[in-house]
Amino acid sequence: MSKPNIIIGDYTYYDDPEDSEDFERNVLxxxxxxxxxLIIGKFCALARGVTFIMNGANHKLDGFSTYPFQIFGNGWEKATPQPEALPYKGNTIIGNDVWLGYETVIMPGVQVRDGAIVAAKSVVVSDVPPYTIFGGNPAKCIRQRFDDQVIRSLLEIAWWHWDIEKITRNLETIVAADIEALRHCE
Structure with missing residues (x-):
């Protein structure tokens, strides 16, 4: 990544057969x-066409027109809003072990938490809780992946922060669904 304001965790990948190396084109x-x-955690799977809309897309909302007259110059730049007058929704944060489906769109300031899954072609306009499946436009909760107790345990264990040797030794347990076995990994 060449932009310092895009942070991507280890082992996260972007699946695009055309040009997976040019991920930044998807950050608008x-x-x-x-x-x-834009902060993306470790071990995330980003499908082809995932797009992040950042705060620069926001227009001033409190006037009668939202049109950006200033972009044309010729005296119209007098209508340039100050940055603090533009809506700002904060950083966009994708947790660890998140799967973003084909052509998902993530709007500014959204947080998709650890273990979440977002269905293909969804538009995510609000935060996604951990280990929850969201889908649609606007994306809504389809279901939790596990019960609350298992989710709490998974967040406490946070296997994605283990050293790579421990992860390698315990791959079968990580991809299984036995929380007690995961708790006892060494």
Whole structure:
């Protein structure tokens, strides 16, 4: 990654047969003067066409027109809003072990928490709880992947923070669904 305001964790991948190396083309309206970050955790699977809309896409909402007249110059730049007058929703954060399906769109300031899954072609406009499956436009909760107690345990265990040797030794347990076995990994 060449942009310092895009942070991607280890082992996260972007699946695009055309050009998986040019992931930044999927991060839209991400202007340095705004200062927002896209933070993606470890072990995430990002399907082809996943798009992140950042805070630079926001228009001033409190006037009669939202049109950005200033982009045309010729005296119209007098209508340029100050950055603090534009809506700002914060950093966009994708947790660890998250799967974002084909052509998912993540809107500014959204947090998709650890272990979540977002269905293909969804538009995520609000935060996604951990280990929850979201889908649709706007994306809504379809179901939790596990019961609350298992989710709490998974978040406490946080296997994605283990050293890679421990992960390698325990791959079969990590991909299984036996929380007691996962608790006892060494």
């Amino acid at each position: 309206y991400h202007f340095p003067f705004i200062g927002d970050q």
